[in-house]
Amino acid sequence: MEQQPMDTSFEQSINNRYSFWVREALDELPHSFTITDPSISGHPIVFASREFLKMSGYSREEVIGKNGRMFQGIRTNRRSVMEIREAIREERSIQVSLLNYHKNGTPFWILFHMFPVFSKEDGRVIHFVGVQVPIMPKPRRSGSEFSRIEVNLYENGAGFRDTVLGFCRREVCSDTVAELGRISNLDQVLSADTELTDTACKASDLEKRRANTAMSNILSMLTHYSESMGRLVSDKRCCPHNMSRVGASLNISLGRIKQSFVLTDPHKSDIPIVYASDAFLELTGYSRHEVLGRNSRFLSGKETDVSTHLQITNSIQTGKPCTVCILNYRKDGSPFWNSLHISPVRNSSGKIAYFVEVQMDLNCGRHENQNVGPEIRQLSVVGAVKVAVRSSGMIATTSDS
Amino acid sequence: MLRIKRVPTVLSNYQKEEAEEAGAAGGCGRNCMRDCCLPGAKLPLYAFRNSDKVESSDKKEPPFAFLDSLLLGEWEDRVERGLFRYDVTACETKVIPGDYGFVAQLNEGRHLKKRPTEFRVDKVLQPFDGSKFNFTKVGQEEVLFQFESSEDDEVKFYPNAPINVERSPSVVAINVSPIEYGHVLLIPRILECLPQRIDHKSFLLALHMAIEAKNPYFRLGYNSLGAFATINHLHFQAYYLAVPFPIEKAPTRKITEFKGGVVISEILKYPVRGLVFEGGYSVEDLSNAVSDSCICLQDNNIPYNVLISDSGRRVFLLPQCYAEKQALGEVSSELLDTQVNPAVWEISGHMVLKRKEDYNGASQEKAWRLLAEVSLSQERFQEVIVIIFEAITCAVISESEGLGEEEEEERDVEDVDEVRDGIMVVAQECLVQH
Known part of the structure; x- marks a missing residue:
């Protein structure tokens, strides 16, 4: 399904x-x-x-x-x-x-x-x-x-x-150890004539x-x-990685998270969406290219309470998490009540890199038979995103150096 | 008697200085995990599927990662409730350049506000002492959920299960001084007040937790007394770190195959000598091989650390002697000054550094030098292997006995055939070339 x-x-x-x-x-x-x-x-x-x-x-x-x-x-x-x-x-x-x-x-x-x-x-x-x-x-x-x-x-x-x-x-040491010299320049710790893992076939x-x-x-x-x-x-990366979207490695980690959420970049003008999950696209009816680069307020419509936007802006400015209930609209124009949770996400330097916005359709009874409460499920997305972003930055640090 | 002085890590907000603690006994009223507060208390309960097959090749996409989601969600909830001493995601972290990819974190706040305490390091097994801090004293808000084996073959979850004192629940609690996101403590049968000592049942529980999380970046660790455990109340630790640990990258050499298809290998090209346990036809097979070895080490008063990695598929066992060296004054002041306590995470390659200069100057060589001090010598390690293997009754195959090993492999192939339900399988047969 x-x-x-x-x-x-x-x-x-x-x-x-x-x-x-x-x-x-x-x-x-x-x-x-x-x-x-x-x-x-x-x-x-x-x-x-x-x-x-x-x-x-x-x-x-x-x-x-x-x-x-x-x-x-x-x-x-x-x-x-x-x-x-x-x-x-x-x-x-x-x-x-x-x-x-x-x-x-x-x-x-x-x-x-x-x-x-x-x-x-x-x-x-x-x-x-x-x-x-x-x-x-x-x-x-x-x-x-x-x-x-x-x-x-x-x-x-x-x-x-x-x-x-x-x-x-069966793998025999000598030639593979040469390969492993790459792995460690500290091989002297162990003598070279040991056999490597027996399950490897060369x-x-x-x-x-x-x-x-x-x-x-x-x-x-x-x-x-x-x-x-x-x-x-x-086969080579020809131009510096354009950061208008997130990198492939972060993409893969985020792809494991099945719920509806987007990442926004607070360091860019108008805080654009830089990642949207499959479940988000399913929920809103938009396709990915229609969503990336836009501020998430495009989900709002004429009946949306303007003051909730202020709450969101305030949360982003202060770097504090918040939960709001906001009336959003799908691509086909149908409205839905969205219990939206927003939280800052820090990178490996400890600085706020993104905000994660996790949507929850309040009218959608689909999650009812899942026993973990909707609030905890929503927070689990925040946790998973924090882990993914923090770690992906650590890797990027190494490849840059 | 050997002792070292160190600043203990604060694992719970209810962990006070010992003197203060003694005075605070009596009227509780802080919603703890003891008789005074437990009646009527409720906590989520997660019961894992008690299947005896190791999930080897997920032919199917794994189902919804239930435990993963529960753990992350409950942990983030405690973040928002402000229960942690600091925001660990605000601590700078990096992979140190080098082929192994040691991970360094600058954590200046973790050890503040605590004075050094004396720890006895020459006794791996010590009786439980109820007058010292233990996890029954944590507040219930620090406990995320109860974790147990399901009665049948299904995952069960009860968002609001009463804490049944008779059933002695195992619980997962936050570590208020996390070293990474999701840092928790698994406390087996918390109310039984078990000392820090591995037993079959508890290790199996820890292994199940790694399997259930279905996330290779969620690992569990264990420190024995004398190997930098600070609290003598049985607990495992766990957290998320989505990069490989250096120890996981180290090559290994198979030493032997233990009963139940558990393969035991030696870690190569790594500063700390140790064993890797993997395979096994059932979770119990792997669990028993590791538990038997741990029990042997603790009975022989050898301090050790354990890392459960790769969603419970690989278990690293590392006997160590750093605390002993430290107590005997054999560790250089340069290393001591970094105040790095080489427990399971440090040994696995994740270094939490307290000083900016250590963080900025972190290098693979320095990490290596520190960890080399932790390791047993080659001679002692070989002795320890013999002790372990005698205890768990399996023969060591020496490197020169290539042919014997081949027979070992042959048997292997047959075993694989059996598990695969009689399907005709030609398993890999590796031949020795000299």
Whole structure:
């Protein structure tokens, strides 16, 4: 029920950026990859290549709209998952070995290479592309009977030869430690001849090259098809990040919050909305581009009590939270009583960066059977936003330095 | 007897200087968590689903993050009611440059208005002392909700549940001196007045809380006595910090697989030596492996810290000896001057600094140097591993026994097959190349 407008938003995510034949063109590439959109709540997959579907065993309908974590399983290395999560937050590329699971439950090792695609006009992250190169089993030197394990598939066994890998060699220290020198310049603390986490499987240079080739093929395709739309994309952030909206990493964190709210920027003239949640759009009937950049008073109409606006202004000027009951109007003109809670939100420097405005439709009985009271639910949005904003600033500090 | 002097953190608004406390006994009237005020008292009650499978791969989108929402909402409510000593979101914080990403926070207000108190640091287990501050003395407004296991397979929530003294509720209360947003204390069976000491039931409760929150940035921590716990009344701490902790980034090396499919690894390339517990076919498997190890450490009088991370999927266990060194005068004055008490959060890489100059000059090297003092030596750590493994009865596989390890993996594969309901699965088989 909460997902009704979604199917189109997954389509739109691609259609808004790239011209008509892009899907066909991407499908003709021999690579296994997905494209995800961090600006949609839940960071869903909006495109999956034909090769990817073949490799994972899922149909397109089963993966579009889902988060990439659906391919992970019990033996997937948690540290690798964390690394991917952080790369997304920091809007950078990452190459990591990962144990994914086929639809039928079979695990297989891939080299996961993910990179952000930026908009040339404002430097925002438009999509992430996740390339998946199967890691080939390496014959064991001793040549024992374990060197090859026949993969026995009970359904559509053909066509998986390359992708379903029951095994890989155990990670041995020496070459990986070199990689880890990057992680720590303090390696002397431990001797170098220790074996790393046993669940990691290392990609060969060949596989890394294949991932890089796939990346450049996909990029040139995306660049080409964005050119004809006049909305060019690039693998590098070309211009300083335009702060008229919030960054992709904050966007992802905020996207997890399911209730209706907006963030406004008090440091800009007329305090414009810089983020609007999906639930806000659902509540008011507006689309995102109609909302961003405007002061939230556009929800008011002729019957709205002017004095409540004064209360809101006062709250913002004093930096204090407040709750008001205000008559607002949807896009279709229908009015609703909004119990609006406003609270300042500080960034990692401890300064007020935004105000969060959490809406609650007083006539809407939808939340009645949820037992956490509406006031606590409203405050939970404030808390979640505070955590997200504070942390996203900490990351930004590092990437700037 | 080893003692150190330190400024204790004020966890509750009802935590007074000991002398004052003694005088205040008697007529209460402050709505506390003791017999005098409990009759008729009500608090929200959250009962978590008591399922025994570890949620491994969420094939489905997780349902509404109920506990997360409850906790954040109730905490923000206490912010607006002004119960905290300061606004932690107004404290400057940053990720220190470097590959590990140590986190520093400048918190000048946390330790004001308190004089140093003596703490005995050479006894990990000490009896509960009702004359000292304990959590039954906190005001009910500081308690956010009761937290318990549901009778059946469903999450239950009662916004206004009576506090049933007979059932000895576990509660979640605010820490009035938070080190990050959402800083709370989980106090298992608060009315039983348990000393700071891990037991199976309480650790399982803490693990469930991490799982229920469904948020990898909400972690729980535990400090034993002698490892910078300040209150000898059983409690875990938890808060939100939406960046990875350095300790979570450290590579690990598998040492062994314990019963129930729990994998025990050693933390590598990190200043504090420690163990990581993960996997397990059920929450109880993981919980028991950790509890058994903690119980072994405390019974052997070894101070330790525990971090529950990744929504309850990974548990870090860190024996430490900083307080002991400090009491013996073996810690440099340069480190002592920073007044950083290396408890679980500091060890995990989140440093709360009291002086502006320490904050401005914070570097990965300095954080590393401090934490290196916390760690056991390599020899002692190996000894401690042996003690733990003897206690929890599983064999240590030495690095040279590669083949043995391989067999271990083989068994693994079969086990995975079993859990996957008889579906034919070829799990990853990792081979050793020398």
